[in-house]
Amino acid sequence: MAFEKRAETKLVEVPSPNKIPERDIGYAPILEVAHLGIDFGGLTAVDDFNIAIGRTEIAGLIGPNGAGKTTVFNLLTKVYEPTRGTIMLDGKSTHGMNTVQVNRAGIARTFQNIRLFDKLTVEDNVRIGLSNHMNYNTFEGVFRLPAYWKEEKKAHERALELLSIFDMQDLANVPAGSLPYGAQRRLEIVRALATEPKLLLLDEPAAGMNPSETADLMENIRKIRDEFQIAVMLIEHDMSLVMNLCEGIAVLNFGKIIAKGTPSEIQNNPEVIEAYLGKQKEG
């Protein structure tokens, strides 16, 4: 039986060419994912996930609850090892890398359930993001040699600079755990940015924010993209944010992409409407 199964090669379709913003044409996409999938036991959480993201694109990943959006992020950052498929980051496969190596290769992320270092200060949270770009070793740190002072000073200035994106430089010495919810989300973005990513993954950045905070966030995400020239991929349930901010959107339902396109294409796609609102009763 097993032999018969093996004899027949399964053929799969090559993913259709993805749409990326016109300005990114001529550069290799920052992220190319093909046939990505993962099974948890018998459950296929994500299957045949294909996407390409332009170098400076702001992309959205939407879908109903439980569609597998966060699982996709966990696959991209190797929190889970994919069962199938390839992930190409900046033209290089991330196969065999772990979370740490993927971050160093250029993917930074935030978390749906905020994961800050609560007991440490806001600035220390950012400095942890900067950690791999600080140039002194443990010995120099323990005995406070000149390299320590120089690099810590540099990190301090850089941390305040990054915090100033969200006007948070005055909160630098507050414990991260005591920040209000919205500020914690913003701090996570700053910490992710500190690792100098090429691709920033934001998992529900606007969750728990009021409309004016959301509008500010939208402006700031655009600002980050323009200033750092990086790609952003975000999961979000706030449709006003997604439709106004994202250039390309992918819709996920039951672990599969059911639509890809511009915001207006997505808004008018009957399958997407069905996934969100359900099918109209016939007759």
Add this chain to the structure above:
Amino acid sequence: MKKLTMKKATLQNFTNYGIILLFFLICGPLNDVGGFMTRSLEGQLVPICVYIVMAVSLNLVVGISGELSLGHAGFMSIGAFSGAVVAGVMQNAVQSEPLRLLVAVVVGAILAAVFGFLIGIPVLRLRGDYLAIVTLAFGEIIKNIFNCLYVAYDSNGLQVAFLSSSDIHLEDTGRFLINGPQGATGQDKTATFFAGILLVMFTLVVVQNLIRSRTGRAIMAIRDNRIAAEACGLNATRYKMIAFVIAAALAGAAGALYGQNFAAVTPSKFDFNTSILVLVFVVFGGMGNITGSIVAAALLTVLPELLREFQDYRMLIYAIVLILVMIATNNPLIRGWIEQAAAWVKKLFTKKSTEKEAGNDGI
């Protein structure tokens, strides 16, 4: 505001240096003059320093790195016996006692660090309580190895035998440096209170500066949220290893100093009870609280000596107090009471001081 908190952290560091300095300035002269301290208390001065180093270094693993280690005394014994061998070999060759002590302490620290590294390789890759189990086993194994290890030294050099001393044929001038269950015997007592204070200071410099460096922040980040730390590009295994090896090295140094404080040290001195004793210091002083570790180690080392007649009940009281402290620190209700009481006391003091200030203004 920025400067204020910067100062707060440095203030904490210097409070600890100050405590040790004060301890030295008070106990040092008293010790020299004599008559003020009982003999048994005098004999406790070096062990107090040793246990402070043990507690602070274990705090680095348990409090800062968040891994439970139950074999800290194992590293202490490696330091003690390797230090004993080195000091024994140098006994006639090197005249200077401080130099012999220094070499013993350095060798003890290096060997303990090597063992810490070897244990850390398999264990620190895993998540959970594996470190506790393996270090527990390590502590027992190392104790039993030293129990049947014989090292002797004569003009032909070092001779090592396992299980039986009859394999060693010594010249008349030679002697045993490690004699199985009897441990290290016939040592010159080179350890001094001053050396102990220096080692404590060195430990504080290393641990406190480490905490406030890139490496220390990474270690604490991994403790608080491993997934987020890894997503920030921090290699959890590597940083846990750094913390563990540094703690092992400091414990080795403390062990070497401890060994050199006595004419004879037996392997059974460094058993599971000693590991737990040091863990009790850390839990007592508060996880991650360096000042707490110092105070707890000093107090709990001295107390049994002072209350010698109650020594039968010592372990019983330890157990009860330990349970009470655990309950108090883990129960939100009781913690609330303690915080309320602390706030009340604080209020009482600030009220007094503001009254004083107001009074001064009046004058």
